[in-house]
Amino acid sequence: MAYGNDPYFAGSRQYAAKGLWPREYEIGTSTVLYRFVDTTRCAPATGADGPWWFEYDHFQTVKHFASRHGHSLGYAARLFAAILYDWSAVNCVVRARVDVPLRVWKGKGKQIVVPSSSATRDARDHNPVPHGLLTGHAVTRDSRMTPMQSSLEVYQLYVPGLGQPHFQFSSLMTLLGHEDIATN
Incomplete structure (x- = not known):
């Protein structure tokens, strides 16, 4: 099967392995993915062009944890994805539809x-x-x-071709919308 991000897949495992325990995974067309972004640094559409994403079920785990425990969604995202303050304000979530089949890296987050x-x-x-x-x-x-380590553990996705140096979001996915979220 041909994947829309095949030209960017070779050599991408080493980058994925910096943040997760990677295993190869396929994402089908029309799948909706979620990404936490920082709108103090760029517009949501620009922030969407980054490699780190969540599938719906794992995004919902983060969202429901925040709600059940009185945390903001941004803070819960930090707990589950080990997002440092230096990297992102985590003040927005973007939703995007996959337009072509993708080959990605999926795994539990690393410390x-x-x-x-x-x-x-x-x-x-x-x-x-x-x-x-x-x-x-x-x-x-x-x-x-360290990302959340419990029965609520989530899996993250690393999508080769998104973010530096390729910035292929518009050829692989369509932005469906964004939502500003609380951070503390």
């Missing part, structure tokens, strides 16, 4: 580590508590964010 040497690090991402079994000689100041 994100931001080195203490990162000059652009947001103070809210700083985790001053040492992680793991450490001695006085091995104290780390790296910030870590």
